[in-house]
Amino acid sequence: MIESKRRRRTVANIATYFVLAGLSMFCIGPMIWMLLTSLKYEADIVTQTMQYIPRRVTFDNYVAIWTQSGFPRLIGNSITVTFLTVTICVATGTLAAYAFSRFAFRGRTQLMLGYLVVRMFPAVMMIIPLYVVMRGVGLVDSRFGLALAYTSFLLPLFVWMLKGFFDSAPRELESAARIDGSTRLGAMVRIVMPLARNGLVASSVFIAIAAWNEFLFALMLTTGQGSRTWPVGLQLMVGEFQLPWGVLAAGGILSILPVVVLFAIVQRTMVQGLTAGAIKG
Protein backbone atom coordinates (compact mmCIF):
# COMPACT_ATOMS: atom_id res chain seq x y z
CA MET A 1 0.00 0.00 0.00
CA ILE A 2 2.65 2.47 1.12
CA GLU A 3 5.03 1.03 -1.43
CA SER A 4 2.67 1.63 -4.34
CA LYS A 5 1.90 5.14 -3.12
CA ARG A 6 5.58 5.97 -3.11
CA ARG A 7 6.06 4.52 -6.57
CA ARG A 8 3.14 6.52 -7.87
CA ARG A 9 4.67 9.67 -6.49
CA THR A 10 8.01 8.89 -8.13
CA VAL A 11 6.30 8.38 -11.46
CA ALA A 12 4.43 11.67 -11.03
CA ASN A 13 7.67 13.46 -10.21
CA ILE A 14 9.41 12.08 -13.27
CA ALA A 15 6.48 13.13 -15.45
CA THR A 16 6.54 16.62 -13.93
CA TYR A 17 10.23 17.08 -14.60
CA PHE A 18 9.83 15.71 -18.10
CA VAL A 19 7.17 18.29 -18.93
CA LEU A 20 9.14 21.08 -17.31
CA ALA A 21 12.32 20.15 -19.16
CA GLY A 22 10.43 20.03 -22.45
CA LEU A 23 8.87 23.44 -21.89
CA SER A 24 12.20 24.94 -20.84
CA MET A 25 13.82 23.64 -24.02
CA PHE A 26 11.02 25.24 -25.97
CA CYS A 27 11.49 28.61 -24.30
CA ILE A 28 15.24 28.82 -23.86
CA GLY A 29 16.23 26.75 -26.90
CA PRO A 30 15.86 29.53 -29.49
CA MET A 31 17.86 31.93 -27.37
CA ILE A 32 20.70 29.44 -26.90
CA TRP A 33 20.57 28.70 -30.61
CA MET A 34 20.80 32.43 -31.37
CA LEU A 35 23.78 32.81 -29.03
CA LEU A 36 25.57 29.85 -30.62
CA THR A 37 24.86 31.10 -34.13
CA SER A 38 26.20 34.55 -33.29
CA LEU A 39 29.51 32.98 -32.32
CA LYS A 40 29.95 30.95 -35.52
CA TYR A 41 31.73 31.80 -38.74
CA GLU A 42 29.36 32.34 -41.64
CA ALA A 43 30.65 29.16 -43.28
CA ASP A 44 29.82 27.08 -40.21
CA ILE A 45 26.22 28.25 -40.01
CA VAL A 46 24.84 26.70 -43.19
CA THR A 47 26.52 23.31 -43.45
CA GLN A 48 25.80 19.84 -44.73
CA THR A 49 25.72 18.29 -41.27
CA MET A 50 24.26 20.25 -38.39
CA GLN A 51 26.91 21.80 -36.15
CA TYR A 52 25.33 22.32 -32.73
CA ILE A 53 28.35 23.43 -30.78
CA PRO A 54 30.55 25.76 -32.86
CA ARG A 55 34.00 24.23 -33.52
CA ARG A 56 35.49 27.66 -34.05
CA VAL A 57 34.35 30.69 -32.03
CA THR A 58 34.44 34.22 -33.44
CA PHE A 59 33.23 37.65 -32.40
CA ASP A 60 33.38 38.98 -35.95
CA ASN A 61 29.59 39.06 -36.18
CA TYR A 62 29.41 41.44 -33.22
CA VAL A 63 32.08 43.66 -34.67
CA ALA A 64 30.34 43.59 -38.03
CA ILE A 65 26.93 44.60 -36.83
CA TRP A 66 28.29 47.35 -34.61
CA THR A 67 30.63 48.88 -37.19
CA GLN A 68 29.20 48.06 -40.62
CA SER A 69 25.51 48.83 -40.17
CA GLY A 70 23.32 51.48 -38.61
CA PHE A 71 22.92 49.32 -35.51
CA PRO A 72 24.34 51.77 -32.94
CA ARG A 73 21.93 54.35 -34.30
CA LEU A 74 19.03 51.90 -33.95
CA ILE A 75 19.97 51.12 -30.35
CA GLY A 76 20.30 54.83 -29.64
CA ASN A 77 16.83 55.49 -31.00
CA SER A 78 15.41 52.62 -29.00
CA ILE A 79 17.01 53.98 -25.84
CA THR A 80 15.56 57.44 -26.49
CA VAL A 81 12.06 56.15 -27.24
CA THR A 82 12.08 53.82 -24.24
CA PHE A 83 13.33 56.57 -21.94
CA LEU A 84 10.67 59.00 -23.15
CA THR A 85 7.93 56.40 -22.79
CA VAL A 86 8.93 55.51 -19.24
CA THR A 87 9.27 59.18 -18.28
CA ILE A 88 5.81 60.08 -19.54
CA CYS A 89 4.28 56.99 -17.95
CA VAL A 90 5.90 57.58 -14.56
CA ALA A 91 5.08 61.29 -14.47
CA THR A 92 1.42 60.95 -15.40
CA GLY A 93 0.71 57.36 -14.43
CA THR A 94 1.85 57.73 -10.83
CA LEU A 95 -0.56 60.58 -10.19
CA ALA A 96 -3.37 58.79 -11.99
CA ALA A 97 -2.78 55.54 -10.11
CA TYR A 98 -2.73 57.40 -6.79
CA ALA A 99 -6.01 59.12 -7.62
CA PHE A 100 -7.61 55.83 -8.61
CA SER A 101 -6.34 54.20 -5.47
CA ARG A 102 -7.36 56.87 -2.98
CA PHE A 103 -10.23 58.99 -4.26
CA ALA A 104 -13.83 58.05 -4.86
CA PHE A 105 -15.03 60.13 -7.80
CA ARG A 106 -17.76 59.89 -10.38
CA GLY A 107 -16.85 57.57 -13.25
CA ARG A 108 -13.88 56.03 -11.46
CA THR A 109 -14.90 52.43 -12.04
CA GLN A 110 -15.93 53.09 -15.62
CA LEU A 111 -12.63 54.79 -16.32
CA MET A 112 -10.62 51.92 -14.86
CA LEU A 113 -12.70 49.50 -16.90
CA GLY A 114 -12.20 51.64 -19.99
CA TYR A 115 -8.46 51.32 -19.52
CA LEU A 116 -8.81 47.57 -19.67
CA VAL A 117 -11.10 47.67 -22.69
CA VAL A 118 -8.58 49.78 -24.59
CA ARG A 119 -6.04 47.02 -23.99
CA MET A 120 -8.37 44.45 -25.52
CA PHE A 121 -8.27 45.93 -29.01
CA PRO A 122 -5.48 44.41 -31.06
CA ALA A 123 -2.73 46.87 -31.93
CA VAL A 124 -3.30 46.18 -35.62
CA MET A 125 -6.73 47.77 -35.35
CA MET A 126 -5.37 50.91 -33.76
CA ILE A 127 -2.42 51.34 -36.02
CA ILE A 128 -4.18 52.91 -39.03
CA PRO A 129 -6.15 55.54 -37.09
CA LEU A 130 -3.09 56.19 -34.96
CA TYR A 131 -1.03 56.71 -38.10
CA VAL A 132 -3.58 59.18 -39.46
CA VAL A 133 -3.60 61.10 -36.19
CA MET A 134 0.19 61.11 -35.96
CA ARG A 135 0.49 62.36 -39.54
CA GLY A 136 -2.06 65.05 -38.78
CA VAL A 137 0.00 66.43 -35.91
CA GLY A 138 3.31 65.87 -37.68
CA LEU A 139 4.66 63.22 -35.32
CA VAL A 140 5.23 60.45 -37.88
CA ASP A 141 8.84 59.39 -38.02
CA SER A 142 9.73 61.09 -34.75
CA ARG A 143 11.02 59.45 -31.62
CA PHE A 144 8.72 61.53 -29.44
CA GLY A 145 5.74 60.49 -31.58
CA LEU A 146 6.65 56.86 -31.19
CA ALA A 147 7.01 57.30 -27.43
CA LEU A 148 3.53 58.89 -27.34
CA ALA A 149 2.12 55.96 -29.29
CA TYR A 150 3.69 53.52 -26.84
CA THR A 151 2.36 55.54 -23.92
CA SER A 152 -1.15 55.27 -25.35
CA PHE A 153 -1.20 51.54 -24.91
CA LEU A 154 1.27 51.08 -22.04
CA LEU A 155 -0.03 53.77 -19.68
CA PRO A 156 -3.28 51.94 -18.83
CA LEU A 157 -1.28 48.89 -17.88
CA PHE A 158 1.12 50.98 -15.83
CA VAL A 159 -1.74 52.65 -13.96
CA TRP A 160 -3.40 49.33 -13.21
CA MET A 161 -0.19 47.80 -11.92
CA LEU A 162 0.76 50.78 -9.81
CA LYS A 163 -2.73 51.16 -8.38
CA GLY A 164 -2.35 47.68 -6.94
CA PHE A 165 0.87 48.72 -5.20
CA PHE A 166 -0.68 51.94 -3.91
CA ASP A 167 -3.69 50.03 -2.63
CA SER A 168 -1.45 47.92 -0.47
CA ALA A 169 0.15 50.96 1.19
CA PRO A 170 -1.86 51.61 4.37
CA ARG A 171 -4.05 54.69 4.20
CA GLU A 172 -3.50 55.48 7.86
CA LEU A 173 0.11 56.34 7.06
CA GLU A 174 -1.05 59.15 4.80
CA SER A 175 -3.61 60.27 7.34
CA ALA A 176 -0.82 60.46 9.89
CA ALA A 177 1.38 62.43 7.48
CA ARG A 178 -1.43 64.83 6.67
CA ILE A 179 -2.03 65.49 10.34
CA ASP A 180 1.72 65.83 10.84
CA GLY A 181 1.73 68.69 8.38
CA SER A 182 1.90 67.26 4.87
CA THR A 183 -0.41 68.10 2.02
CA ARG A 184 -2.05 65.27 0.16
CA LEU A 185 0.57 65.42 -2.56
CA GLY A 186 3.34 65.72 0.02
CA ALA A 187 2.07 62.64 1.83
CA MET A 188 2.04 60.76 -1.45
CA VAL A 189 5.60 61.74 -2.34
CA ARG A 190 7.09 61.38 1.15
CA ILE A 191 5.22 58.39 2.52
CA VAL A 192 3.48 56.38 -0.17
CA MET A 193 6.07 56.57 -2.93
CA PRO A 194 8.93 55.19 -0.81
CA LEU A 195 6.63 52.35 0.21
CA ALA A 196 5.56 51.66 -3.35
CA ARG A 197 9.10 52.10 -4.63
CA ASN A 198 9.49 48.46 -5.53
CA GLY A 199 6.20 48.48 -7.37
CA LEU A 200 7.17 51.64 -9.17
CA VAL A 201 10.48 50.15 -10.28
CA ALA A 202 8.85 46.90 -11.33
CA SER A 203 6.09 48.64 -13.30
CA SER A 204 8.59 50.98 -14.96
CA VAL A 205 10.83 48.11 -15.99
CA PHE A 206 7.82 46.32 -17.37
CA ILE A 207 6.94 49.37 -19.46
CA ALA A 208 10.54 49.79 -20.53
CA ILE A 209 10.82 46.23 -21.76
CA ALA A 210 7.55 46.48 -23.65
CA ALA A 211 8.65 49.71 -25.34
CA TRP A 212 12.10 48.34 -26.06
CA ASN A 213 10.82 45.24 -27.83
CA GLU A 214 7.87 46.79 -29.66
CA PHE A 215 7.82 46.12 -33.39
CA LEU A 216 4.49 46.83 -35.05
CA PHE A 217 4.03 50.50 -34.12
CA ALA A 218 7.69 51.14 -34.80
CA LEU A 219 7.39 49.61 -38.24
CA MET A 220 4.38 51.73 -39.17
CA LEU A 221 5.28 55.02 -37.54
CA THR A 222 8.95 55.27 -38.52
CA THR A 223 10.18 55.61 -42.04
CA GLY A 224 13.76 56.82 -41.85
CA GLN A 225 17.00 56.10 -40.06
CA GLY A 226 16.38 59.08 -37.79
CA SER A 227 13.79 57.39 -35.60
CA ARG A 228 13.88 53.72 -36.50
CA THR A 229 14.26 51.38 -33.51
CA TRP A 230 16.26 48.17 -33.38
CA PRO A 231 13.47 45.60 -33.91
CA VAL A 232 12.53 47.28 -37.19
CA GLY A 233 16.13 47.84 -38.19
CA LEU A 234 17.02 44.23 -37.56
CA GLN A 235 14.08 43.05 -39.60
CA LEU A 236 15.04 45.29 -42.51
CA MET A 237 18.53 43.84 -42.53
CA VAL A 238 17.10 40.57 -43.75
CA GLY A 239 16.86 42.02 -47.22
CA GLU A 240 19.94 44.23 -47.11
CA PHE A 241 22.50 41.52 -46.40
CA GLN A 242 20.85 38.47 -48.03
CA LEU A 243 20.21 36.66 -44.75
CA PRO A 244 23.40 37.26 -42.79
CA TRP A 245 22.49 34.78 -40.05
CA GLY A 246 25.47 35.34 -37.84
CA VAL A 247 25.18 39.13 -37.88
CA LEU A 248 21.45 39.02 -37.24
CA ALA A 249 21.95 36.67 -34.29
CA ALA A 250 24.61 38.98 -32.89
CA GLY A 251 22.19 41.90 -33.23
CA GLY A 252 19.52 39.90 -31.43
CA ILE A 253 21.85 39.06 -28.56
CA LEU A 254 22.96 42.68 -28.19
CA SER A 255 19.33 43.82 -28.17
CA ILE A 256 18.11 41.49 -25.47
CA LEU A 257 21.05 42.23 -23.17
CA PRO A 258 19.43 45.37 -21.68
CA VAL A 259 16.23 43.41 -21.14
CA VAL A 260 18.07 40.72 -19.25
CA VAL A 261 19.79 43.32 -17.08
CA LEU A 262 16.51 45.11 -16.35
CA PHE A 263 14.83 41.86 -15.42
CA ALA A 264 17.57 41.11 -12.95
CA ILE A 265 16.77 44.43 -11.27
CA VAL A 266 13.03 43.74 -11.12
CA GLN A 267 13.60 40.39 -9.54
CA ARG A 268 15.63 41.81 -6.71
CA THR A 269 13.41 44.78 -5.91
CA MET A 270 10.13 42.95 -6.19
CA VAL A 271 11.06 40.48 -3.51
CA GLN A 272 11.99 43.07 -0.91
CA GLY A 273 9.07 43.66 1.44
CA LEU A 274 9.50 47.24 2.56
CA THR A 275 6.09 47.62 4.14
CA ALA A 276 6.90 45.17 6.93
CA GLY A 277 6.33 46.84 10.27
CA ALA A 278 4.16 49.69 9.07
CA ILE A 279 1.15 48.00 10.56
CA LYS A 280 1.22 45.62 13.46
CA GLY A 281 2.59 42.24 12.47
Next chain:
Amino acid sequence: MATLSIKDVRKSYGSVQVLHGVDIELEDGGFLVLLGPSGCGKSTLLNMIAGLDDTSGGDILIGGRSVVDLAPKDRNIAMVFQSYALYPTMSVERNIGFGLEMRGVDADQRKRAVDDAARLLQISHLLDRRPANLSGGQRQRVAMGRAIVRDPELFLFDEPLSNLDAKLRVEMRTEIKRLHERLGTSIVYVTHDQIEAMTLGTKVAVMKGGHIQQLADPRTIYERPANIFVASFIGSPAMNFLPGRLASSPSGVRFAANGVSVAMPAGKRQVDFDRPVILGVRPEELKAVARDEASVTGVIDVVEPTGPETMVTVQVGEQSIIARLPPRFAGRRKEPIFLAVDPASVNLFDPDSEQRIDI
Protein backbone atom coordinates in the same frame (compact mmCIF):
# COMPACT_ATOMS: atom_id res chain seq x y z
CA MET B 1 -5.07 73.13 25.24
CA ALA B 2 -8.48 74.06 23.97
CA THR B 3 -12.15 73.40 24.15
CA LEU B 4 -13.91 71.34 21.52
CA SER B 5 -17.42 72.07 20.30
CA ILE B 6 -19.23 69.77 17.94
CA LYS B 7 -22.42 71.39 16.72
CA ASP B 8 -25.10 69.45 14.88
CA VAL B 9 -22.49 67.55 12.87
CA ARG B 10 -23.92 65.26 10.25
CA LYS B 11 -22.38 62.83 7.80
CA SER B 12 -23.89 60.91 4.93
CA TYR B 13 -22.42 58.76 2.20
CA GLY B 14 -24.81 59.14 -0.69
CA SER B 15 -28.24 58.46 0.70
CA VAL B 16 -26.91 56.64 3.75
CA GLN B 17 -26.73 58.86 6.80
CA VAL B 18 -24.15 57.61 9.27
CA LEU B 19 -24.22 60.52 11.73
CA HIS B 20 -27.42 62.33 12.66
CA GLY B 21 -26.80 65.75 14.16
CA VAL B 22 -24.22 65.16 16.87
CA ASP B 23 -23.72 67.81 19.56
CA ILE B 24 -20.83 67.60 22.01
CA GLU B 25 -19.07 70.16 24.17
CA LEU B 26 -15.73 69.27 25.72
CA GLU B 27 -14.18 71.48 28.36
CA ASP B 28 -10.56 72.62 28.19
CA GLY B 29 -8.35 69.78 29.37
CA GLY B 30 -11.20 67.29 29.26
CA PHE B 31 -11.05 63.69 28.17
CA LEU B 32 -13.91 62.77 25.85
CA VAL B 33 -14.47 59.10 25.08
CA LEU B 34 -16.57 58.14 22.08
CA LEU B 35 -17.88 54.70 22.94
CA GLY B 36 -20.00 52.36 20.89
CA PRO B 37 -20.19 49.14 18.94
CA SER B 38 -18.70 48.79 15.45
CA GLY B 39 -20.43 50.94 12.87
CA CYS B 40 -21.89 53.41 15.34
CA GLY B 41 -20.10 56.32 13.68
CA LYS B 42 -17.53 57.02 16.38
CA SER B 43 -14.50 56.68 14.10
CA THR B 44 -16.20 58.73 11.41
CA LEU B 45 -16.78 61.49 13.94
CA LEU B 46 -13.13 61.35 15.00
CA ASN B 47 -11.97 61.51 11.38
CA MET B 48 -14.14 64.56 10.85
CA ILE B 49 -12.60 66.27 13.87
CA ALA B 50 -9.20 65.42 12.38
CA GLY B 51 -10.24 66.67 8.97
CA LEU B 52 -9.61 63.34 7.28
CA ASP B 53 -13.31 63.12 6.43
CA ASP B 54 -15.52 66.00 5.31
CA THR B 55 -18.59 66.90 7.30
CA SER B 56 -21.95 66.86 5.53
CA GLY B 57 -23.28 69.54 7.83
CA GLY B 58 -22.78 71.28 11.16
CA ASP B 59 -19.69 72.87 12.63
CA ILE B 60 -16.63 71.79 14.59
CA LEU B 61 -14.75 74.31 16.72
CA ILE B 62 -11.38 73.73 18.34
CA GLY B 63 -10.51 76.45 20.85
CA GLY B 64 -13.41 78.51 19.54
CA ARG B 65 -12.11 78.43 15.97
CA SER B 66 -14.17 76.71 13.27
CA VAL B 67 -12.01 74.09 11.60
CA VAL B 68 -14.35 72.43 9.11
CA ASP B 69 -12.75 74.24 6.18
CA LEU B 70 -9.18 73.67 7.34
CA ALA B 71 -6.84 70.94 6.14
CA PRO B 72 -5.81 68.39 8.81
CA LYS B 73 -2.35 69.94 9.03
CA ASP B 74 -3.82 73.36 9.88
CA ARG B 75 -6.05 72.18 12.74
CA ASN B 76 -3.24 71.90 15.29
CA ILE B 77 -4.20 68.42 16.36
CA ALA B 78 -2.29 65.18 16.75
CA MET B 79 -3.64 61.71 16.28
CA VAL B 80 -2.71 58.22 17.41
CA PHE B 81 -3.99 55.51 15.11
CA GLN B 82 -5.13 52.00 15.86
CA SER B 83 -2.43 50.60 13.57
CA TYR B 84 0.02 53.22 14.99
CA ALA B 85 0.73 54.27 11.37
CA LEU B 86 4.45 54.66 11.94
CA TYR B 87 6.37 55.51 8.78
CA PRO B 88 8.18 52.24 8.03
CA THR B 89 10.98 53.84 6.05
CA MET B 90 12.03 56.22 8.84
CA SER B 91 13.80 55.72 12.16
CA VAL B 92 11.90 56.18 15.40
CA GLU B 93 13.57 59.55 15.89
CA ARG B 94 12.49 60.81 12.47
CA ASN B 95 9.02 59.34 13.00
CA ILE B 96 8.56 61.34 16.16
CA GLY B 97 10.10 64.47 14.70
CA PHE B 98 8.31 64.27 11.34
CA GLY B 99 5.55 66.69 12.35
CA LEU B 100 8.13 69.25 13.48
CA GLU B 101 10.17 68.65 10.34
CA MET B 102 7.10 69.38 8.22
CA ARG B 103 6.56 72.61 10.15
CA GLY B 104 10.07 73.78 9.50
CA VAL B 105 11.42 73.49 13.05
CA ASP B 106 15.22 73.52 12.90
CA ALA B 107 17.20 70.36 13.60
CA ASP B 108 18.53 71.32 17.04
CA GLN B 109 15.19 72.29 18.44
CA ARG B 110 13.66 69.20 16.89
CA LYS B 111 16.23 66.96 18.49
CA ARG B 112 15.56 68.49 21.89
CA ALA B 113 11.79 68.08 21.55
CA VAL B 114 12.13 64.48 20.37
CA ASP B 115 14.48 63.68 23.25
CA ASP B 116 12.05 65.16 25.77
CA ALA B 117 9.13 63.19 24.40
CA ALA B 118 11.21 60.00 24.25
CA ARG B 119 12.29 60.44 27.86
CA LEU B 120 8.69 60.99 28.96
CA LEU B 121 7.65 57.76 27.26
CA GLN B 122 10.84 55.87 28.17
CA ILE B 123 11.80 55.08 24.59
CA SER B 124 15.08 57.02 24.43
CA HIS B 125 17.02 53.82 23.72
CA LEU B 126 14.89 53.05 20.66
CA LEU B 127 15.42 56.25 18.70
CA ASP B 128 17.69 54.71 16.07
CA ARG B 129 15.49 51.73 15.32
CA ARG B 130 13.01 51.21 12.53
CA PRO B 131 9.34 50.57 13.40
CA ALA B 132 9.62 47.02 12.07
CA ASN B 133 12.09 46.23 14.87
CA LEU B 134 9.79 47.32 17.70
CA SER B 135 7.31 45.38 19.79
CA GLY B 136 3.64 46.32 19.85
CA GLY B 137 3.94 48.27 23.08
CA GLN B 138 7.01 50.13 21.84
CA ARG B 139 5.26 51.09 18.60
CA GLN B 140 2.37 52.35 20.67
CA ARG B 141 4.74 54.54 22.67
CA VAL B 142 6.39 55.87 19.52
CA ALA B 143 2.98 56.71 18.11
CA MET B 144 2.17 58.61 21.29
CA GLY B 145 5.55 60.31 21.16
CA ARG B 146 4.81 61.52 17.67
CA ALA B 147 1.59 63.03 18.97
CA ILE B 148 2.88 64.75 22.10
CA VAL B 149 6.07 66.17 20.58
CA ARG B 150 4.07 68.73 18.65
CA ASP B 151 2.25 70.05 21.72
CA PRO B 152 -1.08 70.30 19.88
CA GLU B 153 -4.34 71.79 21.07
CA LEU B 154 -6.14 68.48 20.88
CA PHE B 155 -5.15 64.79 20.90
CA LEU B 156 -7.17 62.27 18.96
CA PHE B 157 -6.89 58.58 19.80
CA ASP B 158 -8.47 56.02 17.48
CA GLU B 159 -8.76 52.75 19.41
CA PRO B 160 -5.07 52.96 20.32
CA LEU B 161 -5.01 49.92 22.58
CA SER B 162 -6.99 47.38 20.63
CA ASN B 163 -3.95 45.83 18.95
CA LEU B 164 -2.18 45.16 22.25
CA ASP B 165 -2.38 42.06 24.39
CA ALA B 166 -4.42 42.22 27.60
CA LYS B 167 -1.59 42.92 30.03
CA LEU B 168 0.00 45.62 27.92
CA ARG B 169 -3.39 47.19 27.32
CA VAL B 170 -3.88 47.77 31.02
CA GLU B 171 -0.38 49.23 31.33
CA MET B 172 -0.81 51.58 28.40
CA ARG B 173 -4.22 52.64 29.64
CA THR B 174 -2.64 53.77 32.87
CA GLU B 175 0.10 55.44 30.85
CA ILE B 176 -2.41 57.40 28.79
CA LYS B 177 -4.22 58.52 31.91
CA ARG B 178 -0.95 59.64 33.51
CA LEU B 179 0.00 61.45 30.30
CA HIS B 180 -3.31 63.26 30.20
CA GLU B 181 -3.01 64.37 33.79
CA ARG B 182 0.55 65.53 33.21
CA LEU B 183 0.07 67.35 29.91
CA GLY B 184 -3.47 68.58 30.53
CA THR B 185 -4.26 68.62 26.83
CA SER B 186 -7.83 67.90 25.75
CA ILE B 187 -8.28 64.41 24.33
CA VAL B 188 -10.88 62.73 22.15
CA TYR B 189 -10.61 58.98 22.45
CA VAL B 190 -12.49 56.40 20.40
CA THR B 191 -13.00 52.92 21.78
CA HIS B 192 -15.44 50.04 21.93
CA ASP B 193 -14.00 48.96 25.28
CA GLN B 194 -16.21 50.14 28.13
CA ILE B 195 -13.45 49.70 30.70
CA GLU B 196 -11.26 52.17 28.80
CA ALA B 197 -14.20 54.55 28.63
CA MET B 198 -14.91 54.30 32.33
CA THR B 199 -11.31 54.58 33.48
CA LEU B 200 -10.11 57.33 31.16
CA GLY B 201 -12.98 59.63 30.30
CA THR B 202 -14.09 62.75 32.07
CA LYS B 203 -16.96 62.64 29.64
CA VAL B 204 -18.31 59.65 27.75
CA ALA B 205 -20.50 59.76 24.65
CA VAL B 206 -22.19 56.42 24.09
CA MET B 207 -23.09 56.12 20.42
CA LYS B 208 -25.24 53.80 18.39
CA GLY B 209 -26.49 54.01 14.84
CA GLY B 210 -25.10 57.51 14.30
CA HIS B 211 -26.88 58.95 17.34
CA ILE B 212 -25.49 59.87 20.72
CA GLN B 213 -27.38 57.76 23.23
CA GLN B 214 -26.00 59.50 26.28
CA LEU B 215 -23.34 62.10 26.95
CA ALA B 216 -22.28 62.32 30.56
CA ASP B 217 -19.51 61.61 33.02
CA PRO B 218 -18.66 57.90 33.46
CA ARG B 219 -20.30 57.61 36.86
CA THR B 220 -23.64 58.91 35.62
CA ILE B 221 -23.44 56.67 32.56
CA TYR B 222 -22.87 53.69 34.78
CA GLU B 223 -25.36 54.47 37.52
CA ARG B 224 -28.04 56.33 35.60
CA PRO B 225 -27.95 55.03 32.00
CA ALA B 226 -30.30 56.93 29.71
CA ASN B 227 -31.74 53.87 28.07
CA ILE B 228 -31.55 50.09 27.91
CA PHE B 229 -28.85 50.16 25.22
CA VAL B 230 -26.49 52.24 27.35
CA ALA B 231 -27.32 50.18 30.42
CA SER B 232 -26.53 46.91 28.69
CA PHE B 233 -23.46 48.20 26.83
CA ILE B 234 -21.70 49.44 29.96
CA GLY B 235 -20.74 47.02 32.67
CA SER B 236 -19.51 43.46 32.66
CA PRO B 237 -21.36 41.30 33.44
CA ALA B 238 -24.18 43.36 32.00
CA MET B 239 -27.01 44.91 33.96
CA ASN B 240 -29.89 42.57 34.76
CA PHE B 241 -33.26 43.44 33.25
CA LEU B 242 -36.46 42.23 34.83
CA PRO B 243 -39.81 43.02 33.20
CA GLY B 244 -42.61 43.67 35.69
CA ARG B 245 -45.11 46.28 36.86
CA LEU B 246 -45.17 49.29 39.11
CA ALA B 247 -47.80 48.93 41.78
CA SER B 248 -48.82 51.00 44.77
CA SER B 249 -48.98 49.34 48.15
CA PRO B 250 -49.50 50.52 51.71
CA SER B 251 -45.76 50.94 52.15
CA GLY B 252 -45.32 52.99 48.97
CA VAL B 253 -44.60 52.23 45.34
CA ARG B 254 -43.23 48.79 44.60
CA PHE B 255 -41.86 47.06 41.56
CA ALA B 256 -43.41 43.62 41.27
CA ALA B 257 -42.69 40.67 39.05
CA ASN B 258 -42.65 36.90 39.42
CA GLY B 259 -40.36 36.35 42.42
CA VAL B 260 -39.48 40.05 42.72
CA SER B 261 -40.82 42.79 44.92
CA VAL B 262 -38.68 45.92 45.29
CA ALA B 263 -39.72 49.03 47.19
CA MET B 264 -39.12 52.15 45.11
CA PRO B 265 -37.54 55.19 46.73
CA ALA B 266 -39.94 58.04 47.34
CA GLY B 267 -39.62 60.04 44.15
CA LYS B 268 -40.17 63.67 43.44
CA ARG B 269 -42.02 63.04 40.25
CA GLN B 270 -45.35 61.31 39.97
CA VAL B 271 -45.27 58.13 37.89
CA ASP B 272 -48.15 56.16 36.53
CA PHE B 273 -48.91 53.15 38.68
CA ASP B 274 -49.79 49.76 37.40
CA ARG B 275 -47.87 50.15 34.21
CA PRO B 276 -45.37 47.70 32.72
CA VAL B 277 -41.75 48.66 33.34
CA ILE B 278 -38.33 47.05 33.14
CA LEU B 279 -36.21 47.04 36.25
CA GLY B 280 -32.47 47.33 35.74
CA VAL B 281 -30.15 46.08 38.48
CA ARG B 282 -26.36 45.89 38.35
CA PRO B 283 -25.04 42.45 39.42
CA GLU B 284 -22.99 43.99 42.24
CA GLU B 285 -26.06 45.67 43.76
CA LEU B 286 -27.52 42.27 44.60
CA LYS B 287 -26.71 40.80 48.02
CA ALA B 288 -27.44 37.37 49.40
CA VAL B 289 -29.67 37.77 52.50
CA ALA B 290 -32.00 35.83 54.73
CA ARG B 291 -35.42 34.88 53.44
CA ASP B 292 -37.37 37.60 55.30
CA GLU B 293 -35.18 40.43 53.97
CA ALA B 294 -35.35 39.26 50.37
CA SER B 295 -36.73 41.35 47.57
CA VAL B 296 -35.72 38.83 44.88
CA THR B 297 -36.29 35.12 45.27
CA GLY B 298 -34.89 32.57 42.85
CA VAL B 299 -33.04 29.32 42.30
CA ILE B 300 -29.32 29.04 41.80
CA ASP B 301 -28.44 27.93 38.29
CA VAL B 302 -24.67 28.34 37.96
CA VAL B 303 -21.99 29.30 40.49
CA GLU B 304 -18.74 30.68 39.04
CA PRO B 305 -16.01 31.64 41.52
CA THR B 306 -13.54 34.01 39.85
CA GLY B 307 -11.30 34.63 42.84
CA PRO B 308 -12.15 38.10 44.11
CA GLU B 309 -15.85 37.40 43.74
CA THR B 310 -18.37 34.75 42.80
CA MET B 311 -20.71 35.13 39.85
CA VAL B 312 -24.03 33.43 40.52
CA THR B 313 -26.60 32.95 37.79
CA VAL B 314 -30.05 32.87 39.34
CA GLN B 315 -33.31 31.79 37.78
CA VAL B 316 -36.04 34.26 38.84
CA GLY B 317 -39.38 33.27 37.36
CA GLU B 318 -38.65 32.96 33.65
CA GLN B 319 -35.76 35.41 33.85
CA SER B 320 -32.13 34.67 34.40
CA ILE B 321 -30.06 37.22 36.31
CA ILE B 322 -26.47 37.43 37.47
CA ALA B 323 -25.45 38.41 40.97
CA ARG B 324 -21.91 39.37 41.93
CA LEU B 325 -21.47 37.91 45.39
CA PRO B 326 -18.55 37.62 47.85
CA PRO B 327 -15.82 35.07 47.10
CA ARG B 328 -16.79 32.61 49.77
CA PHE B 329 -20.41 32.29 48.76
CA ALA B 330 -21.49 28.74 49.64
CA GLY B 331 -24.66 28.15 47.62
CA ARG B 332 -25.06 25.26 45.21
CA ARG B 333 -26.99 24.59 42.05
CA LYS B 334 -30.76 24.06 42.46
CA GLU B 335 -30.76 25.63 45.96
CA PRO B 336 -33.08 28.58 46.59
CA ILE B 337 -31.41 31.94 47.00
CA PHE B 338 -32.65 35.20 48.50
CA LEU B 339 -31.33 38.50 47.26
CA ALA B 340 -31.76 42.07 48.44
CA VAL B 341 -31.49 45.19 46.31
CA ASP B 342 -30.66 48.71 47.37
CA PRO B 343 -33.68 50.62 45.99
CA ALA B 344 -31.54 53.69 45.38
CA SER B 345 -29.36 51.78 42.92
CA VAL B 346 -32.05 50.49 40.57
CA ASN B 347 -33.16 51.97 37.28
CA LEU B 348 -36.54 51.75 35.63
CA PHE B 349 -37.01 51.67 31.88
CA ASP B 350 -40.05 52.04 29.68
CA PRO B 351 -40.52 48.74 27.81
CA ASP B 352 -41.72 50.50 24.65
CA SER B 353 -39.37 53.44 24.29
CA GLU B 354 -36.56 51.68 26.23
CA GLN B 355 -35.82 55.06 27.81
CA ARG B 356 -35.08 55.52 31.48
CA ILE B 357 -38.00 56.52 33.69
CA ASP B 358 -37.15 59.05 36.38
CA ILE B 359 -38.82 58.29 39.65
